[in-house]
Structures are given as C-alpha cells and as structure tokens.
Amino acid sequence: MLRSYLRLVVFALGLLVGVQVPGFIEAYDRHVEARRLEAQEGLQGFRETARRFFSGDMAALVEHYRNSEDAVFQSDAQSIERLVERARILELEWRAMQGPWYARVWHLAFRADRSLIAEVWRSYHFQVLLSPAAIAWGLGCALVLAWLVELAGLLLFRLAGGRRHRSRRRRLA
Template sequence: MGVFTSYLRIILLIFGVLAGIQIPGFVDQYGKSLNAHLVESERSLDEFRDEAEKFFDGDIEQLIAHYEASDDVVFQEGGQSISAIYQRHQLLLRALNEFNENVWSAYTQAFVSPVADIQQEVRSDFSYTVKLNPGAILFGLVCGLVLAIIGELFIRLLARPFRRSQHS
C-alpha cells in the first residue's frame, strides 16, 4: 500500500500543478474577453451618445426616456433597445472595474461572480496553454500541494479502519 500511496501523492501533486497553472491563464482570457465586450458595447452606444449630447446635454437616460415616451411604437421599441445596450454596457463596465481592482478580485470575478455569458464563452474557447510566469508557477505549486495534502488526508482516513483491524 505504501508504494501505491506514494505514486498517488505524486500524481495528485502533478495534476494539481498542471491544473493550477491553467487557472491564471483562464482569468487572463476572461479579463481580455470582458474588455473586448466592453469596447464593443462602447461602439454600440457611440451614435446614441452623440444624439444624447446633441439633445439632452449628454444624458443617455433622458434620450432613452424620450424614445420610450413617444407615441410611436417604433420609437418606444427603439428606446427599449437602446436601454438594453446601455444596461449591458453598465454591467460590463462594473464587472471590468471589479476585475481590475486587484488580483483577488480578478479571480473572484472570473469564478465566483462572473458575467455568465462571457465566462461561458471563455470556457468554451479556452486554449490550454502553459504560461509560465511567476504567478502561474506559484499558483500551480500551491494547487498541487493543496491537492496532494487533501489526497493524503483522504487516504489516511480510508486506511484508518484497516490499520486498527491489523493491529488487533
């Protein structure tokens, strides 16, 4: 059993290191995708911002209210469309600001409270690459060590009933 557990510890350590090295790359790709979506939403709002600047002192919310208050159904629906674009932009702006606060908030944003469609997009298009910068190496080693320790504790807990019966 001793040789098996030794190999299992090594396998868990290696698996943890390899998985841990991927996590910073995922967070980096999530941040870049979040930024790209924000830039795209900026472009989508540009024309409406110009219109809001021209007629409402730059207040896009007044522009939206004006569209939605119109008697014309086409303008009302246009106001709803502008509102949806504007709300998406605000969501992406908040998410990117949270992401850029510090390293911990970037990981939290990517895994705990992500923009769901962006996280799904990154997950489906994620390219498993080994980016060996100091942060990724440290993260990988910590993940490997934690996984090896958890595996060791799990093995000891499973082996405990057998050890007692062998000594009796």
C-alpha cells in the first residue's frame, strides 16, 4: 500500500514539474523579447550615426571610435562594441524562440544563453497553468518520472538480491 502512495506522489511531482515547462518557456520568450527591444533602443542613436557616416556599418563606427585620438571615444568604442554584441545575441535568442515548440524546448535545454536562463529563473514564479500544452507537458513528465523511478527501484531491488527471495518463496510453496 505504501508503494502505491509513493507512486502517486512521484506521479504528482512529475505532473507539477511538467506544467511549469510551458510557463517557463513563455517567461523566457517574453524576457528575451523585452531585452532585445531594449538593446535595439539603446543602439538607435549609434545606428543613426553609423548610417549617416559609415553606410550603416556599426563595425566601422566602433573602429572609428577605437582609432580616435580622444581617450573618451576610445573608451566608448568598447562600450558600443559590447552593446552591439549583446543586441546580436538577443536577436539570435529571439529568432530561436520563434520556432515550433519542440525547437524552442531543444534550444532552451541545450543552446540557450545560460545567463539569460539564470535571469529568467531568478524572476520566475511557479504557476499551475491549465492550458492544453501545460496539461500535456505535465502528464508527459509525470509518466516519464514515474517510469524512471519504477525502473530505478526495480533495478535496485534486483541488485539487492531480489531474485533470491523470489526463488526461496517458490521453493517453500
């Protein structure tokens, strides 16, 4: 009986973890989009300068600042370069999050920017969504977790000599 309750607890835990997946994906997507728009806004003035004097080439603008005799411009070159790189990373992240659900999950699991994931995780609020996607994720995670725990328990039982006890019971019967 205790084993049945433990199975239910494992299943419920998997269900609760699984329903978080769509919420976290959505939170990550919103976070990346907001940061991307912020980065674009921050670069707007520099892009306008690059358009006017360097045919829109931001690298040429950064190089011009870097080669300037003025120490302030040289210092700003590094700042602008960081802004441009951040905007590029955010644009790539945003594009990756525009694909189908399985591509988004794969990207978040294996390719997403870890600093962005950490930012989202720190501000993420656990929630129980009842959308079809959340229910599907919840049931899928619950079944996989229950199956893995059951498999691990069976393996441990076999390693601990579970076979000998069965064969002894058969001999006694």
